[in-house]
Amino acid sequence: MSSISVKIMFAAGHRILGLTGAGAKCRHPHGHTFFATFVFDQSDEWPPPVEFGQAKAILRDRIKDRYDHGFFVSKDDKVMVEFLEMDDCKHTVFDGPPTTERIAALLARDCNATIPGGLLRAVVLDEGPENQACWERG
Numbered sequence: 841m842s843s844i845s846v847k848i849m850f851a852a853g854h855r856i857l858g859l860t861g862a863g864a865k866c867r868h869p870h871g872h873t874f875f876a877t878f879v880f881d882q883s884d885e886w887p888p889p890v891e892f893g894q895a896k897a898i899l900r901d902r903i904k905d906r907y908d909h910g911f912f913v914s915k916d917d918k919v920m921v922e923f924l925e926m927d928d929c930k931h932t933v934f935d936g937p938p939t940t941e942r943i944a945a946l947l948a949r950d951c952n953a954t955i956p957g958g959l960l961r962a963v964v965l966d967e968g969p970e971n972q973a974c975w976e977r978g
Contacts, residue, residue, distance in 0.1 A: 842882045843961060844976050846895045852905050854912040854938040855920065860907035869911075869920070875966040876903065876947050880959045890959050898954050903947070928960075940965055940973040948975040 853871035856863070872915060880890040910930035913920050914937050924931040934942055944965040951960050963975040 841877050843935055844882055844888075844890060844892060844895075845877050845879045846892060846899060847877045848896070848903050849873060849901050850908040852907050852910050852912060852943075854943075855917070856937045857914065858937065861913065872967045874943070874968075876944075877962075877964040878947075878951055878960060879959050879962040879964070880955075882959075889957060890909055891907075891957065895955060899951060902950055902954055906950070912943055914938055939940060940967045940971060941975070944973045944975040948977075 851871060851873050853869055854866075855869045856866040859866050869908060876899075878895065880895065882888055882890065901961075907930075908933060911920075912924055912932050912934060913924060915921065915933050921931075922934060923929075932938075932946070936942065936945075944963045947965065948960060948963045951963065958977075961977055965974070966972050974977060
């Protein structure tokens with residue numbers, strides 16, 4: 841079986857409360873340039889089940905509308921949620937800490953909702969040049 845990958849870049853912020861040690865710095869609001877790579881299973885069918893241009897357009901529009909220049913925040917971070925809502929800032933609220941792993945899973949759910957068929961194999965999310973998380977179909 842073959843696959844194709846579509847990569848979408850977006851900028852967003854978050855903060856993660858409760859980390860200790862080297863990760864404690866992440867309690868401060870900060871941002872990243874994210875690179876989300878969506879990997880789709882392909883077959884030998886023609887036309888292909890997922891086409892590069894179509895997938896890229898759908899995913900780029902969805903990510904730019906929902907997440908680009910937005911903020912990921914935990915529902916427990918009440919001060920930050922209140923601030924973002926008060927100023928009508930673009931944000932996404934998570935049940936837990938807005939880690940890169942959780943953001944990758946969110947992007948996978950979004951992708952599966954917009955490109956149906958169960959063809960999404962993985963979402964690899966690069967948080968800047970050094971950190972990466974991966975959601976894989978289970």
